[in-house]
Amino acid sequence: MSITSDVTRTIADLRDEVCALHSQLTHYELVIWTAGNVSARVPGRELMVIKPSGADYASLTAEDMVVCDLHGNLVDGALNPSSDTAAHAYVYRHMPEVGGVVHTHSTYATAWAARGEPIPCVLTMIADEFGGEIPVGPFALIGDDSIGRGIVEALRGSRSPAVLMRNHGPFTIGRTARDAVKAAVMVEDVARTVHISRQLGIPPSLDAADVTALFERYQNVYGQPGHLEETQENPR
DSSP: OOOOHHHHHHHHHHHHHHHHHHHHHHHTTOOOTTOOEEEEEETTTTEEEEOBTTOOGGGOOGGGOEEEETTSOEEEOSSOBOTTHHHHHHHHHHOTTOOEEEEOOOHHHHHHHHHTOOBOOOSHHHHHHHSSOBOEEOOOOBTBTHHHHHHHHHHTTOOOSEEEETTTEEEEEESSHHHHHHHHHHHHHHHHHHHHHHTTOOOOOOOHHHHHHHHHHHHHTSSOTTSOOOOSSOOO
């Protein structure tokens, strides 16, 4: 598959956006060294833009971002794609509503993944953003689409944009790559808060009807129409 002239500008814009979003992963301390990745679907094309493998965040440029098809094959770029490319590609193939995928090894969310335990819905913020508990996906080896299969399996029928892949870490999805990054920030925040609350006892889960009411309000009413509700200082 080649890149045609009619999509060149879109891909250039996505390279800029995906590169910039990686700085949010380091800003919120969701990754260390070269771990983690952000990708974005190219609208209307069987393509995605993703971070290259093992790239240093401090020197990452838009030109470093690589373009792959939705089977993980390199289409354009001088560097090797992320080792999670096949997982991202599988998600895009099987979840057409998803426009962005993020993977981090953020400390608290990854600790829950290591335990193989869902994060219970004990906070209004969890209800707002995730619509219920944050599920755990199966253990899967890196390198093929096994992780992607686990992500899709775990999120099928769930309102959550985040899944804790067992013994690995969180993956988040969104309508856009920016939405997926926001979910990655949020999942780490609630993972930390619920962990701390567990030191004091077992917090009670919210009532299911209240969770639905909170989720629908936040997703459909909260914020200003036509404006992004997040800022770098306050993503909520």
